[in-house]
Amino acid sequence: MFAFIIRRFLFAIPIALAVAAVCFSLVHLAPGDPLTAVIPADAPAEVVIAIKEAYGMDRPLIVQFGSWIQRAVQGDLGVSVATGRPVMGDIGLALSNTLTLAFASAFIGFSGGILLGALAAFYNGTWVDKVATAVAITGVSIPHYWLGLLLVIIFSVQLDWLPSMGAGPGGSSNWRWDWAHLQHLVLPAVTMCFIPMGIVTRTVRATVSEILNSEFVVALQARGLRASRITLHVAKNAAPTVLSVMGLQFGYLLGGSILVETVFSWPGTGYLLNTAIFQRDIPLLQGIILVLAMFFVALNLLVDVLQTLMDPRIKRG
Amino acid sequence: MSALLRVQDLKKHFPIGKDLFGRPTQVVHAVESVSFDVEKGRTLGIVGESGCGKSTTARLLMHLIEPDEGRISIRGKEFGNIGGRHPVAQLRRQMQMVFQDSYASLNPRLTIEDSIAFGPQIHGVSETLARQQARDLLDRVGLNPSVFIRRYPHELSGGQRQRVNIARALAIKPEIVILDEAVSALDKSVQAQVLNLLSDLKKEFELTYLFISHDLNVVQYISDDVMVMYLGQVVESGPVAQLYENPAHPYTRALLNSVPAQTPGQSKNYIVLEGDPPNPIAPPKGCRFHPRCQFAKAICAEKEPETVKVSGSHKAACFKLPGSVDHQTYIRLQEVSHEPRG
Amino acid sequence: MNSTTQNLSAQAFATAAETAAISRGYWATVWMRLKRDKVSVACALVLLSLVLMAVFAPLLAPYDPAQGTMLKRLSAIGTTGHWLGTDELGRDMLSRLMYGGQMSLLMGLLPVFIAFLIGTSLGLVAGFFGGWWNTLIMRTTDVFFAFPAVLLAIAISGALGAGFVNAILSLTLVFIPPIARVAESVTTSVRNLDFVDAARASGANSFTIIRVHVLGNVLGPVFIYATSLVSVCMILAAGLSFLGLGVKPPVAEWGLMLNTLRQSIYVQPWISVLPGLMIFITSLCFNLLSDGLRGAMDIKR
Numbered sequence: 019m020f021a022f023i024i025r026r027f028l029f030a031i032p033i034a035l036a037v038a039a040v041c042f043s044l045v046h047l048a049p050g051d052p053l054t055a056v057i058p059a060d061a062p063a064e065v066v067i068a069i070k071e072a073y074g075m076d077r078p079l080i081v082q083f084g085s086w087i088q089r090a091v092q093g094d095l096g097v098s099v100a101t102g103r104p105v106m107g108d109i110g111l112a113l114s115n116t117l118t119l120a121f122a123s124a125f126i127g128f129s130g131g132i133l134l135g136a137l138a139a140f141y142n143g144t145w146v147d148k149v150a151t152a153v154a155i156t157g158v159s160i161p162h163y164w165l166g167l168l169l170v171i172i173f174s175v176q177l178d179w180l181p182s183m184g185a186g187p188g189g190s191s192n193w194r195w196d197w198a199h200l201q202h203l204v205l206p207a208v209t210m211c212f213i214p215m216g217i218v219t220r221t222v223r224a225t226v227s228e229i230l231n232s233e234f235v236v237a238l239q240a241r242g243l244r245a246s247r248i249t250l251h252v253a254k255n256a257a258p259t260v261l262s263v264m265g266l267q268f269g270y271l272l273g274g275s276i277l278v279e280t281v282f283s284w285p286g287t288g289y290l291l292n293t294a295i296f297q298r299d300i301p302l303l304q305g306i307i308l309v310l311a312m313f314f315v316a317l318n319l320l321v322d323v324l325q326t327l328m329d330p331r332i333k334r335g
Numbered sequence: 336m337s338a339l340l341r342v343q344d345l346k347k348h349f350p351i352g353k354d355l356f357g358r359p360t361q362v363v364h365a366v367e368s369v370s371f372d373v374e375k376g377r378t379l380g381i382v383g384e385s386g387c388g389k390s391t392t393a394r395l396l397m398h399l400i401e402p403d404e405g406r407i408s409i410r411g412k413e414f415g416n417i418g419g420r421h422p423v424a425q426l427r428r429q430m431q432m433v434f435q436d437s438y439a440s441l442n443p444r445l446t447i448e449d450s451i452a453f454g455p456q457i458h459g460v461s462e463t464l465a466r467q468q469a470r471d472l473l474d475r476v477g478l479n480p481s482v483f484i485r486r487y488p489h490e491l492s493g494g495q496r497q498r499v500n501i502a503r504a505l506a507i508k509p510e511i512v513i514l515d516e517a518v519s520a521l522d523k524s525v526q527a528q529v530l531n532l533l534s535d536l537k538k539e540f541e542l543t544y545l546f547i548s549h550d551l552n553v554v555q556y557i558s559d560d561v562m563v564m565y566l567g568q569v570v571e572s573g574p575v576a577q578l579y580e581n582p583a584h585p586y587t588r589a590l591l592n593s594v595p596a597q598t599p600g601q602s603k604n605y606i607v608l609e610g611d612p613p614n615p616i617a618p619p620k621g622c623r624f625h626p627r628c629q630f631a632k633a634i635c636a637e638k639e640p641e642t643v644k645v646s647g648s649h650k651a652a653c654f655k656l657p658g659s660v661d662h663q664t665y666i667r668l669q670e671v672s673h674e675p676r677g
Numbered sequence: 678m679n680s681t682t683q684n685l686s687a688q689a690f691a692t693a694a695e696t697a698a699i700s701r702g703y704w705a706t707v708w709m710r711l712k713r714d715k716v717s718v719a720c721a722l723v724l725l726s727l728v729l730m731a732v733f734a735p736l737l738a739p740y741d742p743a744q745g746t747m748l749k750r751l752s753a754i755g756t757t758g759h760w761l762g763t764d765e766l767g768r769d770m771l772s773r774l775m776y777g778g779q780m781s782l783l784m785g786l787l788p789v790f791i792a793f794l795i796g797t798s799l800g801l802v803a804g805f806f807g808g809w810w811n812t813l814i815m816r817t818t819d820v821f822f823a824f825p826a827v828l829l830a831i832a833i834s835g836a837l838g839a840g841f842v843n844a845i846l847s848l849t850l851v852f853i854p855p856i857a858r859v860a861e862s863v864t865t866s867v868r869n870l871d872f873v874d875a876a877r878a879s880g881a882n883s884f885t886i887i888r889v890h891v892l893g894n895v896l897g898p899v900f901i902y903a904t905s906l907v908s909v910c911m912i913l914a915a916g917l918s919f920l921g922l923g924v925k926p927p928v929a930e931w932g933l934m935l936n937t938l939r940q941s942i943y944v945q946p947w948i949s950v951l952p953g954l955m956i957f958i959t960s961l962c963f964n965l966l967s968d969g970l971r972g973a974m975d976i977k978r
Contacts (some may be wrong), residue, residue: 035818044836111764155968159961161912163919164935164953171946273825277916281939295835307824307832315823399874427880440871444893445704453889454879487703500875507879618775 023323030319037315038090041081041308045300050257059072095305099116100297105305108290113309115185116279116286119210120271122203127211128218128264135222142227150219157216166209166281173205178202188328214267221263225256258328265321337411338372339543345395345405352533353615361616365391365565369405373511373560376543379535380575382551382590386615388567389547390435393515396545397432398423409511415431428458431504435516437496441488447473447499448484455509462618466507472502475539477532488605494525498532505540513545518553530557551594555579560648563587566615566623569642573649576580586624630655634669641670703897710973716970718914718964723859727959731778740769742776742929754947762948763936765941770948773929780841780930781956784923785911785963790846792852793903799853800860801895805868805887815861818854826851832914834922844923852906860904867894871970899976904967910962915956931956 029247041219095105138150174182181202229235238248276288283289287306294302347366350359358659366388373379375549381575394400397409398416407426414426416496434440451469456462470480474566476498488496497517504512518526522626530553548554554561555575562572571584582588619626625635634654642650643658654665711717728736740759745767749756752763754770762772803814821829833847867873868891876886913933917923924930926937933951938949 032816032818033823037823039975040820040824041832044832155961155964159908159912159957159964160957161915161953161960163916164950164956167935167939167942168950169952170835171942171950175942175946270825270827273828276831277919281918291831292833293832295920295922303832303835311824312826314825314828318823394874396873397878399877424880427878432873432875432878434875440875442872442890442894443877445889453876454883455881457881457885503875503879583703 022326026319026322026326030315034312035087037311038087038308040082041304041311042086042189044304044307046079046102054307059226075108080258090308095308096301098299098302100294100299100302101166102318105302108302109287109305109309112285112290112306115284116272116288118185118273119206119275119279119284119286120201120268123210124214124264126207127214127267131215132213132260133216134224135219136226138219138223139226139230147223150223154216154219154223154230155213157212157219159214162209162213163277163281166206166278167204168283169209170248185285206278206284209281210278212270212275214264217267218260218264222256222260223260226252228319229255249331262321262325265317265324269317272313338541339373339375340373340545341406341408341411342372342396343370343406343408343460345392345407346403346429347360347395347400348403348530359609363615364567364618366395366402366617368562368620369564369567369569370538371562371569371572373543373545375510375543376541378546378557379557380554380561381545381564382549383564384590385549386566387564388615389549389564390515391511391567392564393545393547395584396501397430399432408658425630428507429647430511430513430516431507431509433504433517436648437493437500437520441496441503442502443488445487446484447478447486447491447527450488450499451503451506452501452602453529458507464588468506469502470507475505475536476502476529478502481556494521494529497521499527500534501532502527505536508540509542511543512563513547517546517548519548519550526553533557551590559650559654563590567620568623569652570624571649571651573633573645573651574647577649578645581645581649583645583649583656584653585628585630586649589627627665632665634665684833686871687818688776694852704906707970707973711969712971714969717966717973720966721752723958723962724761724966727778727955727962728782730775730975731782733758733912734772734775738769738772738775740772741794742768742769742773743927752800753945755859761951762945764948773934774931776929777934777952777955778930780924780928781911781915781932782959783915784841784918785907785959788848789852789903790908790912791845791849791905792856792906793899796847796853796856797860797895797899799857800862800899801864801887801891803893804895805883807865807868811861813841814857818857821850821854822957826909827913827916830917831922834917839923839925840924841928844914848910848917851913852910855906856903858900862960863895864891867891901967903975904970905964907967908963911956911960911963 076194087097091105095102096206098105098108134150134153141147149218170182173180183202185199185202235248235251238251260310272287275286276286276291278284279286279288280292287310291303291306293299294306345366345649348370349363349365350361350475351363352360361644369392373381381392382484383389391400393576395402395405398414401416408428412421414421414423416423423607427614428523438635441447445453448466448469449471452465453466455465460468469616470484473483478495478498483491483495483499488499488552491499498519501512501516511629517533518529521529533544534557536542545628546554546557560573560577561575561578563570563578563584565586571578571582571587578587579591581593621634621638622628622631622640627629628635632654638661640652640654640659640661642652645658653659659665695964699908718899726966734742745763747767749759750765750767752759753768754760754762756762759769759771761774763775770927799814799818803811822978824832830847830851833850834844837843837847872887873890876890881889914923915930915935916929918932921936921947922935926933934952935956
């Protein structure tokens, strides 16, 4: 098991490198020159060359990649073509806002999903089960950006209960844990929690009912064990599967927040990515995707290791 | 009489486990220097506990698993994937196999007819002819073609499916058929019917069988010769009557003892087989059977006994046999007090 | 000996007579079971009518989807002549929703279909041949698995620029790795079944074994998986258009309509809800149908 964990760590390194390579090569997917945003269309040839040199884009690709990686490891992701500010600072601020939103929706979605899924499994076939199944299928079928719009229409436009734009009063982009800011968090967090809630409900329902039907639980019941003890047994056995699903879902919340952040003008990475795309700000685009993907790689690693530690049956030697 | 099938020094090791760098940490000694001859028209039974390498031997013969070492020849022609040998494709025209799991060995998406007609079509028989032959063979294995051809495997019973598998093997018109635990999964009554069918088919098509089973009664019933395997090695072989009447190797004796007596109340001189077979990952040094053998002496843990003649074609590998080079050494040694390890 | 076989034949006959039900192939059985599932039938009918509506939009739509009247901008739902109202440019919503189905359905189905073809092929090769092929293909998919699907689609689309072809391309790339992974794991388990060994023992080469024995057993599970991706793809495709990365105006597409109507939520909130509702209904039906199909195809021995 120990060897597996070490190998899993080592295995993450080439993945991380390959991910970085994909992020880097995104520039070259783009039609035209990545510097069109800064070079005026009628610029003379020597100006174009000078700008290219300034951004280091006159060197061979592999050299560019090497130095990009080298600087990225040190936390330098270059300078935004649009604003001229270091990319890393903007991303750091945005990431903290995205994480706040992701944690909030993960909290609502996971607790709701576990509760619904467990209820559905314990009361298999009853109306509780049907409601849970309906929530699950709705959660995975609903376009969350539309759900966000719907919530804005109901709670902001019609009822005027909650704000719909930004992370704080007056379009502030600095998150603080106070009532004014929390109000801004409610709608986007609820919007985003539906997908993880649906998927966690589904997973918990399937895992728990499988365990409940397994012979060892039937044996426990036959021995007259109290319900609370059985619940503990079930929870212990369902935990590894559910945990790995939740880990993945948290990653998707980080990476998939772009649409919801756009709907609510939430100043996170998704919103920043949207800006980067439309300003064709390639260093910013690369930087955001790299940071989010690295988060996801690390998260996957963490989930795998935790799952191995928790589940004695997995002996990936 | 020269052998139809000759197998010499067949060997297969499987690497398992992975260390930090993905290298195998351990090796399973699945088949170790297995040699035997089978004469035309005879049935060789191969017996042993599960994990002794019987089934691996079968798959090695068919080249479903590539052997590490060894020669497989039919009528003196050597087959293999190494240069200079006759191609494996030719071997598979002369030798066919029936597997234990009658369900897993039939494609669930194909009808019975398609499954049987598949092989001949590979060898260039026209589809019409292959289908006609499939019907004839179904009839021959005791399944009414008009009822069964359009059926799917899940609609058949285990016995019926195994008849289909036999028909499928025969469709290639092989000389040798390997039956790998082919009746083991069937009910006793069905087993008897299929065994009778196999005897009938053998006469009709002049077949030669390799009959692999852990069931000693069944092997005794169907075989002419028997070969006993233990942890990937042949420990004893010979004509069925001699081997069953007069087993030379302690393992064979123990195996035969474990079979319920045919006549109730008949006394047996008990040799008990204790514990599970040792792990083929780390086979014991010397004679592989020595940790479970009640006749084991010091030499058995150090030296591997060679195969010696018992009488006629009856052979075994044990220091207890007078023919063994180290027999005298063995005799002089004190018996070690035997504490079974397991 | 003859009497034995005759006996056996008679016995086989008896067994056969007992199970005299008409022998049915796998897909026929699946179809029978699916037809008995009310939810699946309902979803299939809804989807069928959506497809028909989109295909025959030129015949059915009351107005030109691109032609608007400025005077009638943002008419409410229920307005005479425009039963579902008009959008921010005064174009008829009903007509635009009908036409919008063309693009939205195409963008939901086409990427998954292409990814199904490519992913299954890759998974078959990786699973069947194993070894070096497996390492090459599966390690490459691992790299793509390191990106959340939404992020990957948006990143590729963002880099390539907006447009129908680019959106299809990026969505296809997103769905190839998961399909390849499922196809690989199914192929690996099928390859280890005895009937594949039996086919090899018959002398068949790898290509024939894949074609006759492996493909038929792999396609089913991979197909079910692919159908479950259609709804994800629909939502993602409309999401790309919603961000302005999909089709360009004035093409009618549900995601893009949602984007442009977003500005009007303070004037006519419920009109802006309509395109999203269409996406939701379609994606829900695909999901339920996929679940029904999974149930129908789960036939025990």
